[in-house]
Amino acid sequence: MPYFITSTILFLLGLIIIYWVHNQYHLDIVVTPAPPPIGAPLISICIPARNEENNIRRCVESALGQDYPNIEVIVLDDRSTDATHEILLESASLLAKTKEQAPSLQIISGSDLPDGWAGKPHALYQAAAIARGEWLCFVDADTFLGPQAISSVYAKALETEADLFTVMTEQILGSFWEKVIMPLVMTALSVGFSPRKVNDPSRRDAIANGQFIMIKRSVYDAIGGHEKVKDQIVEDKAISEQVKWNGYRLVVADGTQVVSTRMYTSLASMWEGWTKNIYLGLRDHPAQLLLGVFGAILALIAALFLPVWPLLGLAWYFNGGGWMAIGVIIKSLIVWGFLIYARIRVARGMKISAWYALTTPLGAGVFAAMMLTSAWKVLSGQGVTWRGRNYRPN
Numbered sequence: 001m002p003y004f005i006t007s008t009i010l011f012l013l014g015l016i017i018i019y020w021v022h023n024q025y026h027l028d029i030v031v032t033p034a035p036p037p038i039g040a041p042l043i044s045i046c047i048p049a050r051n052e053e054n055n056i057r058r059c060v061e062s063a064l065g066q067d068y069p070n071i072e073v074i075v076l077d078d079r080s081t082d083a084t085h086e087i088l089l090e091s092a093s094l095l096a097k098t099k100e101q102a103p104s105l106q107i108i109s110g111s112d113l114p115d116g117w118a119g120k121p122h123a124l125y126q127a128a129a130i131a132r133g134e135w136l137c138f139v140d141a142d143t144f145l146g147p148q149a150i151s152s153v154y155a156k157a158l159e160t161e162a163d164l165f166t167v168m169t170e171q172i173l174g175s176f177w178e179k180v181i182m183p184l185v186m187t188a189l190s191v192g193f194s195p196r197k198v199n200d201p202s203r204r205d206a207i208a209n210g211q212f213i214m215i216k217r218s219v220y221d222a223i224g225g226h227e228k229v230k231d232q233i234v235e236d237k238a239i240s241e242q243v244k245w246n247g248y249r250l251v252v253a254d255g256t257q258v259v260s261t262r263m264y265t266s267l268a269s270m271w272e273g274w275t276k277n278i279y280l281g282l283r284d285h286p287a288q289l290l291l292g293v294f295g296a297i298l299a300l301i302a303a304l305f306l307p308v309w310p311l312l313g314l315a316w317y318f319n320g321g322g323w324m325a326i327g328v329i330i331k332s333l334i335v336w337g338f339l340i341y342a343r344i345r346v347a348r349g350m351k352i353s354a355w356y357a358l359t360t361p362l363g364a365g366v367f368a369a370m371m372l373t374s375a376w377k378v379l380s381g382q383g384v385t386w387r388g389r390n391y392r393p394n
Contacts, residue, residue, distance in 0.1 A: 003316065004324040010309075011331040015338060022342040025190035029199065029253035031167055033148045034155040040070045043150055043214075044133030048123035050078035052141035053087060055262065059141050060091050064103055068150035071103045076127040078110040078119060085109070106130065120210070121235045125226040136220055138213040142262055143169060149258040153214055156253060163248035164215040164240060166208040167255025171350060177267040179352045180363040185274060187346060188367065198240075198252045206244040207252065210236030211261050219248050271370065278374035297368075306336060307361050 045063045049056050056075075063073045077085050088107045095105050108130070110123055117125075128136055135157075137150065157165035171186065173179045197205035213236060223246055229238035244250040264270040313321070313328035321328070343357035 003321075004327060007309075007313070007328040007331055011335060014335040018335070018339050018342055021187060021191055022346070024194065025187075027168060027195045027252070027254035029156070029160060029195075029251060031152050031156045031253050031255045031258055033146075033258060034152040035148075036067050036069055036151045037154060040068060040154070041134040042070050042072065042132060043068065043135045043137055043154065044128075044131035044217075045071055045073045045137045045139055045150070046124060046127035046131060047073070047075045047139050047141055048078055048120055048127065049075055049080065049084050049088070049141040050119065050123070051080045051082045051084060053080075053083040054265070055142045056084050057087050057091060058144055059139070060088070060105070062145040062149075063139065064095065064105060065147055066103070066145060066150045067147050068154065071150060072106070072131070072133065073103055074106045074108065074127045074131055076108045076110050076123045078123040079112070117230045118233045118235065121226040121230050121232060124235070125230070128220065128225060131217070134217055136215050136217055138210065138215075140211045140261070143211045144260050144262075146258040146260070149255075152258045153212075153255065157214060157251070160251045160253075161249055162251040163219040164208065164213065164243040165251045165253065166213045166236075166240070167253050167259055168209055169211050170256035170260040172260050172262040173350060173352055174262070175265060175267075177270060177366075178264065179356045180359045181267075181270055181274075181366055182263075183343070183346045183350050183352070183356070184360070184363045184367050186350070195252050198250060201244075201249065204245065206237065206240040206250055208236040208240035208250070209252070212255060212259050213239070215239075215243070219243060222246070223248075267366075271366075274370050275374050275377070278370060304361075304365070306332075306339070310336070 047056075047059060047063065049059075052059070060073065060075060063071075075088055077088060085107075092105055092107055108126060110126055113119060113122055124138055135154070137153075139145065153165060153167065156162075171182055173182055193207045194205065197203045198207055223239075223242040226235065226239070228242055229235050232238035240250055264273050309332035310329050313325050313332055316328065317325035339360065340357050343360050344354045347354050347356050
């Protein structure tokens with residue numbers, strides 16, 4: 001009877017947790033394709049690039065290919081050691097030879113990182129310093145704009161009266177490991193923040209997606225720009241907080257129809273990137289350390305216990321468990337079915353095969369390892385290395 005009662009408690013908790021985790025992501029504002037505006041103000045697209053030889057050509061070409069009639073593109077090569085700079089020069093040369101009217105492309109070689117500055121804020125600070133637009137659009141080098149992206153986001157920003165408008169982008173998933181891990185990571189991130197709270201001016205909740213941020217130049221200057229958050233590794237969240245906490249309108253929206261991102265292409269790059277991201281979140285917000293460990297425990301349960309649960313019930317049945325053992329098996333299979341159904345919905349939303357829902361235990365195990373590794377790096381003071389730069393606790 002104790003086994004049966006324990007199984008029943010786990011059954012109810014499992015259903016509640018699965019439902020709760022998969023119902024936190026409410027992006028009520030959706031960017032849909034819109035035509036170019038009439039009388040469009042100048043928008044400066046600022047792209048920081050550090051060792052982005054695999055992405056930078058596509059990123060820049062997508063920025064130059066906008067149907068928005070009044071843009072300039074500024075790329076800050078942040079002292080890259082790969083072929084990024086050479087690729088940028090090729091792009092500029094090809095643009096100069098075109099006979100069609102095209103947006104201006106400026107390539108800047110970044111200066112040495114000053115004391116007290118983090119890498120990305122300094123790169124964006126340098127790009128913004130020469131930008132002439134009424135709006136600044138910060139786009140990561142691994143992010144690709146659909147032809148109507150700027151027109152569509154600008155229209156929605158005006159509609160929502162936003163001072164800073166940021167979007168969640170479509171995640172391009174190519175390799176096996178991307179399709180196994182990224183859907184779980186994105187689900188975990190949805191638990192960490194509520195778009196409805198962010199979009200509520202009466203609340204202090206603030207977040208932005210650094211892959212795509214559009215902000216009024218006047219507001220950017222009023223809050224002190226990236227110099228105000230110069231030491232912040234998670235500069236997108238820091239900028240969003242400065243905007244909202246100073247009384248300006250912050251809006252986060254679904255931009256998957258017009259903007260896409262290819263964050264990582266292998267297990268190794270995902271491990272380095274996400275342990276860095278998780279580490280910085282836990283380091284800068286120590287209160288979330290317990291939440292992170294709790295999330296890792298849930299992931300470990302999904303990875304280790306859920307697959308074993310029906311097998312334990314089956315073993316109990318063959319050892320005289322009778323109807324109670326059958327009950328344990330049925331309850332475990334119901335939880336499994338509910339989880340797989342939820343993960344199928346996520347897979348379809350991320351445009352990958354529904355069969356990847358079956359890899360949930362594998363992905364959960366890797367995600368748990370990332371969480372625990374990041375927590376250990378915070379507690380031990382080891383820090384993380386990213387793009388050749390080391391970040392440690394302050």
